[in-house]
Amino acid sequence: MPKGFVYILSAPSGTGKTTVGHRLLEEIPFLERVITATTRKPREGEKNGIDYYFLKEEEFLKKIEEGFFLEWAKVYRYYYGSPKSEVERILSQGKDALLIIDVQGAFEVKRKLPNAVSIFLLPPSMEELKRRLLGRGEREIEERLEWAKKEIPCAKHFDYVVVNDLLDRAVEEIKSIMIANRRKAAFVFDNENYRSLGFGEDILEAIKGGRCDAKKV
Ligand code: ADP
Numbered sequence: 445m446p447k448g449f450v451y452i453l454s455a456p457s458g459t460g461k462t463t464v465g466h467r468l469l470e471e472i473p474f475l476e477r478v479i480t481a482t483t484r485k486p487r488e489g490e491k492n493g494i495d496y497y498f499l500k501e502e503e504f505l506k507k508i509e510e511g512f513f514l515e516w517a518k519v520y521r522y523y524y525g526s527p528k529s530e531v532e533r534i535l536s537q538g539k540d541a542l543l544i545i546d547v548q549g550a551f552e553v554k555r556k557l558p559n560a561v562s563i564f565l566l567p568p569s570m571e572e573l574k575r576r577l578l579g580r581g582e583r584e585i586e587e588r589l590e591w592a593k594k595e596i597p598c599a600k601h602f603d604y605v606v607v608n609d610l611l612d613r614a615v616e617e618i619k620s621i622m623i624a625n626r627r628k629a630a631f632v633f634d635n636e637n638y639r640s641l642g643f644g645e646d647i648l649e650a651i652k653g654g655r656c657d658a659k660k661v
Contacts, residue, residue, distance in 0.1 A: 448540040449625050454550035455565035456592035458577040460608040465544040467615045478530040478543045484522040515552035547595045564602035568609040
């Protein structure tokens with residue numbers, strides 16, 4: 445089975461990782477979101493297995509024990525976690541998996557999956573971060589900004605850093621990273637991945653049957 449990539453998209457709260465992540469999911473056909481499990485109640489219109497996997501608290505705690513999650517966290521009264529099985533499901537379809545998670549979760553996933561590609565999304569400035577938090581109607585703004593100041597230095601431990609200034613540009617930059625990974629020779633020639641590149645039968649035959657011989661003619 446062709447193995448895709450696991451992407452970790454992370455940022456301080458309010459930077460725009462959810463917004464950017466959803467745009468990527470709309471625009472990149474080979475990308476699929478890892479659906480989070482949670483103990484909070486479904487909101488109007490939310491569906492189990494589409495928006496979240498809704499679990500009872502005792503089920504969630506049991507799954508933590510069983511090592512079901514790549515990462516999990518308790519936020520206020522509710523648990524949230526990224527199931528390992530979700531990543532496996534996506535990769536087995538030949539797609540890439542996208543985790544949209546906080547900075548602490550990003551480190552946890554990277555520890556468990558060292559080959560995952562981590563992307564840190566930076567706000568253009570603290571002032572703009574404050575504006576976005578206010579725009580989202582958050583309270584405890586100063587506390588969140590203090591958290592952000594502690595998380596921003598973590599950017600240097602990520603594989604890639606992208607600034608979410610203009611949304612379109614941030615999305616394009618992350619798309620470029622994802623496409624570049626899919627053009628790595630090691631990925632292209634692994635199993636049947638080259639079939640999706642769009643070259644003709646003659647080139648396909650030459651690749652499959654040929655031996656590399658780079659002598660000048
Ligand atoms: P996060 O998931 O990182 O907490 P959100 O995606 O919820 O952040 O975005 C926080 C707020 O900032 C939202 O109101 C969103 O519409 C806005 N936002 C996101 N990206 C941009 C951007 N590039 N420019 C302006 N506003 C943005």
